[in-house]
Amino acid sequence: MAEADSGFNYDPTKNYDDQICAQQRDIEKQITDEQSLVSNILSFDVLKTEYQDDQVFQNKIQDIKSRYKHMRKTRGDGNCFFRAFGFAYLEHLLKDDSDFPRFKEVASKSKDELVSLGFPQFTIEDFHDTFMEVIDKVGNKISYEEFFQLYTDQGISDYFVVYLRLIVSGHLQKEEDFFMNFVEGGRTVKEFCNQEVEPMHKESDHIHITALTAALGVTIRVEYMDRGDSDKCNQHDFPDGSKPDIFLLYRPGHYDILYP
Amino acid sequence: MQNQYSMRSPAVKRLMKEAQELREPTEQYHVQPLDDNLFEWHFTIRGPADSDFDGGIYHGRIILPPDYPMKPPSIILLTPNGRFEVYKKICLSISGHHPESWQPSWSIRTALLAIIGFMPTHGAGAIGSLDYTPEERKVLAKKSNDWKCENCGCIGHILPPVTKASEKTTQEAKELASQIAFQGEKPKDGSQSSSTQAESNSSSTTTSSATTSAATSTTESASATTNTSEPASSSTPTTSFASSSTSPGSTATTSEGLRQRRLAPTQNYQNAELPVHVRSNETFSLFLIIFLVCAIGLLVLRRLYVAFNWGFLNEEL
Numbered sequence: 001m002a003e004a005d006s007g008f009n010y011d012p013t014k015n016y017d018d019q020i021c022a023q024q025r026d027i028e029k030q031i032t033d034e035q036s037l038v039s040n041i042l043s044f045d046v047l048k049t050e051y052q053d054d055q056v057f058q059n060k061i062q063d064i065k066s067r068y069k070h071m072r073k074t075r076g077d078g079n080c081f082f083r084a085f086g087f088a089y090l091e092h093l094l095k096d097d098s099d100f101p102r103f104k105e106v107a108s109k110s111k112d113e114l115v116s117l118g119f120p121q122f123t124i125e126d127f128h129d130t131f132m133e134v135i136d137k138v139g140n141k142i143s144y145e146e147f148f149q150l151y152t153d154q155g156i157s158d159y160f161v162v163y164l165r166l167i168v169s170g171h172l173q174k175e176e177d178f179f180m181n182f183v184e185g186g187r188t189v190k191e192f193c194n195q196e197v198e199p200m201h202k203e204s205d206h207i208h209i210t211a212l213t214a215a216l217g218v219t220i221r222v223e224y225m226d227r228g229d230s231d232k233c234n235q236h237d238f239p240d241g242s243k244p245d246i247f248l249l250y251r252p253g254h255y256d257i258l259y260p
Numbered sequence: 261m262q263n264q265y266s267m268r269s270p271a272v273k274r275l276m277k278e279a280q281e282l283r284e285p286t287e288q289y290h291v292q293p294l295d296d297n298l299f300e301w302h303f304t305i306r307g308p309a310d311s312d313f314d315g316g317i318y319h320g321r322i323i324l325p326p327d328y329p330m331k332p333p334s335i336i337l338l339t340p341n342g343r344f345e346v347y348k349k350i351c352l353s354i355s356g357h358h359p360e361s362w363q364p365s366w367s368i369r370t371a372l373l374a375i376i377g378f379m380p381t382h383g384a385g386a387i388g389s390l391d392y393t394p395e396e397r398k399v400l401a402k403k404s405n406d407w408k409c410e411n412c413g414c415i416g417h418i419l420p421p422v423t424k425a426s427e428k429t430t431q432e433a434k435e436l437a438s439q440i441a442f443q444g445e446k447p448k449d450g451s452q453s454s455s456t457q458a459e460s461n462s463s464s465t466t467t468s469s470a471t472t473s474a475a476t477s478t479t480e481s482a483s484a485t486t487n488t489s490e491p492a493s494s495s496t497p498t499t500s501f502a503s504s505s506t507s508p509g510s511t512a513t514t515s516e517g518l519r520q521r522r523l524a525p526t527q528n529y530q531n532a533e534l535p536v537h538v539r540s541n542e543t544f545s546l547f548l549i550i551f552l553v554c555a556i557g558l559l560v561l562r563r564l565y566v567a568f569n570w571g572f573l574n575e576e577l
Contacts, residue, residue, distance in 0.1 A: 122281060123329070123365045126274050155270045158330050162364045199361040200330050 031077065037152045038087050039073040041259070047071075059231040064223060064249065064258070071249060072257040078201030081208065081248075081255045082161045087151055088246040088257045089218055090138050094147060099245070100139055106216055107135055114170045124166065130156060131163040162200065168208050169193040171215035182207050203253065213238040223258060224250045265298060271328050272298065278368050287426045288433070289372050290418050291322065294411065299324045302411055303372055304418045307341075307401055308430065311380035312394045316341065316401030319415045322368060323349070332362035333371055339407045339415075342392030342400045343379050350375075350388045370436060373429065377437025 044065045051057035074080040074087070093100050111128040115121045134150060142150070151157055172179045176189045183192045196202050213220055221244035224234040237244055247258040265272040275298050282291050291303035301322040307313025320337040334349040344350055383389030392400070405416040412418075 120365060120367070120370075122277075122369075123367050126270075126277060127365070130270055153268075154327075155268070158327070159270050162330075166365060194363065195361055198363045198365065200364060202361075 031075070035073070035075040035077075037075050037083060037154065037157050038148075038257075041070050041072055043070055044068075046073075056227060056229075057225065060225045060233050063232045064225065068247065068258045068260050070259050072259075074254075074256055076254050078203050079158075079161045081204035082164045082212075083157065084248055084255045084257050085212065085218075085220070085246070086157075086160050086164060088248065090134070090147065090151065091144075092245055093138050094141070094144065097139070097141075102217065104135060104139060108132060110167055110170070110215070113174070114166060117170050117173055119166065119170065127159055127163040127166060130159040134160055158200070164212065165198055165200075167215050168211045169197045171211040172197065172207070175211075175214075179207065179211070204255070209238050218246070219244045220246055220248060222248045222250050222255075226250075226252060271324075271326065274329060275299070275324065282369060285419055286429070287420055287422050288376060288429045289369075291368060291372055299326070299328075301368065302409065304412075304415045305372060305376050306419055306422070307404075308376060308380055308433070309422070309426075312397035313341065313343070313379050313401050314398075316404045317407075317416055317419065318404055319407060319409050319412070322371065324368075329364040329367070332366075333368060335371065335375055338409065339404045340400050341379075341404065342390055342397035343383065345388050345390055348388050373433040374436040376430075377433035377435070381437060 044061055047061050047064075048058065051061065072084075072087070074084045093103065111124055114124050134156065137150060138147065151160070172189050172193055180189050183189055187195070196205075197208065209220065209222070212218075219242040220238045222236050222238070224236065226234075228234070247260060249256045249258045267273065275293065279293050279298075284290075285304075287306070289303060289305045291301050293299075293301045301324070302319065303322060304317060304319050307316030307318065316339075318337060318339040318341050320335060320339070323334045323336065325331040325333070336349055337344045337346050340346055383391050406414075407416070408414055
């Protein structure tokens with residue numbers, strides 16, 4: 001019936017899968033081609049050209065420029081917060097390893113915690129292994145180039161992101177009594193984790209950042225560049241009042257990395 | 261198999277581990293990768309005991325995307341079962357409002373348990389679902405024990421007999437089914453009806469001989485080796501084009517002719533699989549014929565009556 005309506009005639013000798021898939025692949029490929037998982041160091045001129053006719057953003061870029069030296073972009077695939085967080089923090093550890101032993105301890109213990117919370121051991125172990133491999137390489141002082149290559153390998157990078165998502169999910173469920181007050185849409189914390197935290201490409205919100213920083217003991221400052229009237233970006237430290245290890249730039253729906 | 265794939269790829273490592281973990285058949289399920297393609301697996305599951313599928317043994321394929329476990333596997337049932345269309349990809353998602361939410365921490369085992377638990381649920385007209393009567397499903401369940409897979413042979417005796425130990429697995433399957441939903445992939449070009457067309461196509465190809473199956477297996481292994489970078493794509497002989505594949509499209513190696521040949525040897529139940537609506541179509545035409553005969557009869561009678569009446573009236577005048 002639908003065929004008649006749309007004037008479409010089914011030809012059983014043809015294979016339409018190819019056309020549909022080709023189109024979908026093209027779109028995905030475009031994003032992949034145009035945006036690397038994590039970019040090289042960039043100057044803020046990139047942002048300035050992006051918002052050429054936008055005075056509000058021009059003022060805010062000027063503000064950021066006065067306080068930060070440069071930036072790094074991440075791919076806008078919904079995983080950007082986790083991707084940016086992982087890259088910025090590991091890069092931080094490469095330069096300054098004073099926090100490394102503490103972080104490694106937390107990271108290796110996290111697997112047992114997740115399993116005790118009821119996560120499936122078999123798959124958790126798989127993600128944790130890759131997660132620890134990356135951390136160990138950073139601990140062994142690999143060069144910046146090696147690190148960049150490792151972290152921009154899609155397979156490894158995605159595994160790293162999955163495990164960060166699992167850590168957030170675990171922390172939210174462990175502290176359910178507290179976080180249930182912040183879950184929207186009448187969902188339980190568990191449902192929220194299944195729908196908004198664990199699946200890939202789900203964007204991160206305040207609640208994700210709060211949970212990740214608390215679970216790993218890492219401090220972040222986020223600069224919010226939005227449509228607000230002020231000439232300056234609002235900043236927020238996670239947790240409140242801490243001295244930040246890493247700096248992220250937020251634009252509506254996206255996170256990038258900042259360097260002071 | 262190891263040499264064929266990059267061991268640096270997390271997907272390959274993960275699938276190797278899963279294959280190892282799932283090597284031994286359990287009472288409810290058994291699943292293993294094909295010898296020549298780590299991204300295509302074949303499974304055998306037992307129909308849930310407290311359902312129309314009790315006693316049934318069902319076989320099918322699992323196609324893994326190249327970026328598994330970031331993207332979900334698709335499942336294709338091969339044994340006629342009366343719940344899911346055969347030779348049609350069914351995808352797995354969380355039910356209800358969030359259909360794309362596959363979680364990377366799920367595994368092939370999760371997907372299998374979910375489909376076992378999902379079998380007794382009502383199809384409710386979802387794409388890829390069939391609503392056969394309990395009687396028809398029971399007949400198919402019985403027949404399923406003799407069903408043969410061109411790759412795995414007889415599947416009726418793969419699973420060890422059921423003991424008390426199965427209760428826990430069954431419970432787990434039920435819980436998963438409440439969380440996960442299956443449906444056929446949405447036809448993106450708006451041609452739903454073609455799936456039935458494809459199905460009848462496949463059941464009309466009745467040639468089943470040793471030579472065709474041999475030809476099939478060679479072409480299959482050939483396509484599997486030529487295409488290791490996109491392994492899922494090399495073997496995507498889904499009958500219905502409407503089930504647009506999520507795996508990066510079928511390549512030139514899978515021509516329509518090849519598809520038809522591949523289907524032939526496994527289609528053992530054309531009769532059983534000929535769906536209800538074929539039979540109901542016959543009843544409908546019979547009804548129509550009787551109705552028309554009656555209508556014509558009535559008209560003739562009326563004509564006669566009118567003619568007679570006039571004659572009568574004329575006489576009176």
